[in-house]
Amino acid sequence: MVSLRLPFAVLAVLVAALMTPSAVAQLRTDYYAKICPKLETIVRSSVKQSMAQSQISGPAVLRLFFHDCAVRGCDASILIVNSNGDDEWRNSDNQSLKPEGFQTIMNAKAAVDSDPQCKYNVSCADILALAAREAVYQSGGPNYPVELGRYDGRLSTRDSVVLPHSNFNLDQLNAYFSGLGFTQNEMIALSGGHTLGAADCPFFQYRIGTDTTMNSAFADDLRKTCNSNPTNGFAFLDYSPVGFDNAYFRLLQGGRGLLGSDQVLYSDPRSRNTVNAYAANQAAFFADFMNAMTKLGRVGVKTAATGGEIRRDCRFPN
Ligand code: HEM
Structure with a gap:
């Protein structure tokens, strides 16, 4: 009965810590202000280029973000390519995701990593969240602030994919x-x-x-x-x-x-x-x-403490 001996204040902090979704609490719009100050400008211009190359890029990225967050949370698990072929994107419900969406994220990640300050410091999950906002904004939608500070997950399996279907009531x-x-x-x-x-x-x-x-x-x-x-x-x-x-x-x-x-x-x-x-x-x-x-961007967010990482290549866990 260790807990009974803990001072009330300590107990209160512990209970609060358990109840506060700490992974969510760490998200901030200025998370990369010191780590990678040009992040938003870099992603904005990269996504703009991808959208100019193909009109499919914007819609494809927005849908990709939803399909990522809805399965295992917003941890870029949808981007993982497992050598044994068992991963989310190979689930039949994800087969209609357009390659242009994946390519837009790969391009944005390469652009971010070409800045020495940013290199390997920005998660794929955050790049996807920012790119989804760009897809909306650059199509005439709202320019909303994006909370950042997600870590990338290490797991992706075909069976974990549960998505809504177009015949749902x-x-x-x-x-x-x-x-x-x-x-x-x-x-x-x-x-x-x-x-x-x-x-x-x-x-x-x-x-x-x-x-x-x-x-x-x-x-x-x-x-x-x-x-x-x-x-x-x-x-x-x-x-x-x-x-x-x-x-x-x-x-x-x-x-x-x-x-x-x-x-x-x-x-x-x-x-x-x-x-x-x-x-x-x-x-x-x-x-x-x-x-x-x-x-949506707060769903199942990972931290370093919960096994998250900053992936170097968005397709493969480090
Ligand atoms: C409400 C439940 C939803 C269902 C049943 C659903 C289902 C679908 C289906 C069947 C398609 C067509 C896929 C294809 O033929 O390539 C589609 C496309 C799309 N979905 Fe959803 N979706 C849902 C929610 C969402 C949400 C929440 C978002 C994002 C906020 C989203 C964004 C999109 C976009 C942007 C496309 C077009 C993708 C493209 O043109 O490549 N959907 N969705």
């Missing part, structure tokens, strides 16, 4: 996101990430002609798209796939949400008010999206 979406600590509102704001990018036919084709919430003219367009290109057909998640705006929510109001998990946010009366609010007010969507992205 509202209860399934809520169950998944509440498991990561998000409210329904925050889940809807994060789904607004689908203002960027595209989806391949297999993710929505099953809805055409069967899902009555789908606008019929939209269904006709999608049918043509997928029938004319059965192997590589795709459609944009929003009219303006490289512009970050609230058009996604207006599309949902018109039955033009591409994925079932998008459209259900409007079809289900329990979430419709939030969709309407974001459709009417882009500033409200931007504010909630920024907060939800900051919260």
Whole structure:
């Protein structure tokens, strides 16, 4: 019964330490101010170059960040390439992640490491968090401050990948996101990430002609798209796939949400008010999206004390 003999003050500190998520507490927007003062400028210009080279880069990076944070936390485990082939990115749910997203992070990491002060001092997880913000900002979205100080994880396995599916209903979406600590509102704001990018036919084709919430003219367009290109057909998640705006929510109001998990946010009366609010007010969507992205960036953050490290090559643990 050692604990009973501890002075109250010591006990109080210990309890507080256990209750405070210390890994989260260490995140700060100025974490690299002395370690790598030019970090944000370097990542900004590198991501800008990648986005100029390919319009897929922005959407791909934003999705990559979500798929990283949702599995084992924001620790860049999605970037690990294990020699035995057992890693997150080889899970079937990650096979549609675009190579441009990975390449954008590799380019940004190389740019960061070309500064002698920064070399091997910035985690891949932080570079990914910054690049995701750039994808949003450089597409016309908000320029929100990014908390930094994450360490990179050392583990990545195929079986650890659990991600939401495009046929999820509202209860399934809520169950998944509440498991990561998000409210329904925050889940809807994060789904607004689908203002960027595209989806391949297999993710929505099953809805055409069967899902009555789908606008019929939209269904006709999608049918043509997928029938004319059965192997590589795709459609944009929003009219303006490289512009970050609230058009996604207006599309949902018109039955033009591409994925079932998008459209259900409007079809289900329990979430419709939030969709309407974001459709009417882009500033409200931007504010909630920024907060939800900051919260996403705190999921499962690693420290040196919890086995994290600053990876030298984002693909391989040191
Ligand atoms: C709500 C649950 C979600 C589901 C079911 C879902 C599912 C999907 C699917 C099926 C695709 C198409 C993949 C392809 O065909 O290549 C996609 C694309 C995308 N997702 Fe999600 N997603 C969800 C949440 C999110 C969140 C929270 C974000 C980020 C904040 C996000 C960002 C993106 C982006 C940017 C794309 C486009 C990627 C590209 O064009 O390469 N998604 N998502």
